[in-house]
Amino acid sequence: MVFSRPTKLAKNQLASKLTAIGGAIAALVYAGAANAEYQLNFQQPVTQVARDIYGLHMLIFWICVAIFVLVFSVMFYSIFAHRKSKNHEASQFSHSTKVEVVWTIIPTIILIIMAWPATKVLISMEDTTKSEHTVKITGYQWKWGYEYLDNDISFYSTLATPREQIDQFDKATAEKQGENYLLEVDNHLVVPSGRKIRALITANDVIHAWWVPAFGTKKDAIPGYINELWFNVDEGKEGFYRGQCAELCGKDHAFMPIVVQVVTGEQFDNWLASGGESFDAGAIADQDEADAATSSAAAAVVEAIAPAASAAEEASAKTWTQDELMALGDEVYQSRCAACHGADGVGIPGVFPAIAGSAVATGDRESQIDLIMFGKPGTAMAAFANQLNDEEIASVITYQRNAFGNNVGDVVLPADIKAKR
């Protein structure tokens, strides 16, 4: 268990040892490693459970390496020594009960040596009692919803990477990918270090899986089930941790990352006290900056939330013109609808219906409002009533009825949405 507390040093040692045993291929990889990023092992663990898993992983790994080296030294010795070209005479022995018994019993003993620590770690992983905070995590196609059950704070977390960085079909319009490409979100989960956090995990449509590698946690988010996991991040390890959805959930499976900001207990309490309303996309203006200065950024986040909340109040009181609705609608459509229905509203025939010329978007206004607010069970069409505010829903419906060649001409106002809630 030399590597039970992995450090940068341990990783480097591992890298060089893997190179040694990986033979020609690993050697090739190593040769290229001079100017590229080749992470060979788990991400740096920041919880006790993740460290236990790391230790277990290395223990089994070295046992496997030992078995492998032992068995194949025998085989390769035999290949070099017992060959016809060296005139080795074949002996004709064909069985020995004694050795059969030996190589049944010894592996069994090795298995028990592995199973013992594995059982201990597993038992501690499954113990979700005595947690200090509970967060409910809900998987949606394709975003995460977070809810602080004791504090009435809830928000959605969607991919923040711009479409132009993802779509590289046309090099002319494609943008260069940023450092946290596909690992950045608009609103991230905030948790304190040094406290046991219990997460209740479920899903709203299909199965997803919530995974933060550095925490050593992965659990499926299953509709109709509430799964549990817990983690307790070490004090002093404040910062941003990133993970991804780990269960195939349809088209944008690769585009619903998980970002967790770990702050100190004190900062977290302040954040809870000043929170209450949902995050605004602008609240964490530049996540990369926040990344750079971890704990001080947390304080900035807390300060940024209050003005965002009061801005939302003002919005519902104003009168909206069609142009304003169309402008906001375009924005909402591109961020929330385009993943399935396409940036140009043509969808994917047979799976995701087109908006352009569709019976819904050119037909009865009330039924379109119902569809968008309450979704369509059994399909990927989610209920947006809780995901978007009145203005966003009104504007995106207005947009769909008057874009892509649809020309209904009517508008839907935020008040229409409010009336349906």
Place this chain on the structure above:
Amino acid sequence: MSETAVAHGHDHHDHDHKPSGFFRRWCMSTNHKDIGTLYLIFSLTMLFVGGAMALVIRAELWQPGLQFVDPHFFNQMTTMHALIMVFGAVMPGFVGFANWMVPLMVGAPDMALPRMNNWSFWILPFAFTILIISFFVPGGAPAAGWTLYAPLTIQGGMSVDMAIVAIHMMGISSIMGAINIIVTTLNMRAPGMTLMKMPMFVWTWLITAFLLIAVMPVFAGAVTMLLTDRHFGTAFFNPAGGGDPVLYQHIFWFFGHPEVYIMILPAFGIISQIIPTFSRKPLFGYSSMVFATAAIAFLSFIVWAHHMFTVGMPLQGELFFMYATMLISVPTGVKLFNWVTTMWRGSMTFETPMLYAIGVVFLFTMGGLSGLMLAITPADFQYHDTYFVVAHFHYVLFAGAVMAMMGGAFFWLPKWTGHMYNETLGKIHFWLTTIFFNITFFPQHFLGLAGMPRRYADYPLQFTEFNQWSSFGAFGLGLSQLLFVYIVVSTVRGGKKATTEVWDNPEGLEWTVPSPAPFHTFDQPPVVR
């Protein structure tokens, strides 16, 4: 009349009695050799179809960002690649080997149920036509992964229904093939060939056939429930109607885990034929090999939930499935040690089949050891659904099953065609395949450990370098297989005449009939002492 006299007399009067005309010869065939050939050609074709899909996947993953295909099509590629490789390439490939070799190995004139044999093959081209034309229906092919997990499949387009129909047809084909092998093996062995004298390949296939009959109906049940959920208002798996999505996974993997042994046990059988031949020594520990195979088959029924540790099972369930899964490494280890001991103090030569056998033993063991790591539940929480798993199952399924079939093909090709293949080209093919295989899949271990989830059309920047290694290797691996086709085709067309024994004093009845094996063999049963 002695045994040799019978064989001799047969030769002189042999007109082969092959049916005339292409349609009668191939489409109406009831001959185990012709049907075996059909299975093998079908399998090789599907290997290229599925391989082409793998190359689409690897091309898209060459760089971060979407360059060639959208994520929806990418998901169709991963799903169809797996379905075609599992049900189209690996399973029919082994049935082809069984058709050719089981009657020759047990001294039977043909399979016990020749007309059913014809039927079980000819279902397959139709099943795969249905599966593949699902690319052209609205919404494209199934995109929910080969496991077809509900509720994602409940959302899918009509291609899911087509896949369900195709799976039913493949299931019927597999079950009929399995029945045929069991009946042939149990009833048509030559006089004197007791069960414990059967070649290992026959033993592994007999056990595989029982696994097939046990689990294919389970899979059929699961997809039928999916079908009624989709169209007939049931809610087995749909939580909105009180159903249980995890139930699907339990049923699927109760089929799925024995299924992976269905794909590997016949490979073990082929390896167990090749290694003794080129070591010039009997297989070490024959009876323990038989019992180990049976033990693996039994254990395969009680480990299924290790594919789904993250669904939130009770602790007791997780512990049980962890211990049971770890236990599989004991009989698998016995097989490995027996193969190595068979080589020990032999007089080895390294023709292409032997190279493949050694390659399989070496690489399969790597896949087996990463499988042991995956069995450790707490660590599995980190490995699960990452590229570590992708690397693991390609080490056991490509380097295990597919490479064993390639070795088997080189081993028996002289018996099938009457010609020796080109040994130099065969060795080049082995080395190209092995090297590119490792370039493709070894880096995927690192990707998985570093946190890259599987079934991802696009990935964060830190995974770029290893993905490029993997994509580079995949194209090399794919192109190398064209050499395999060239070798096989040129061996069929001509080459040095193969002798009856082909290899140096090999053991088994298949080496007592002429090369190529005549259309009808063992009209008079041979006597085994």
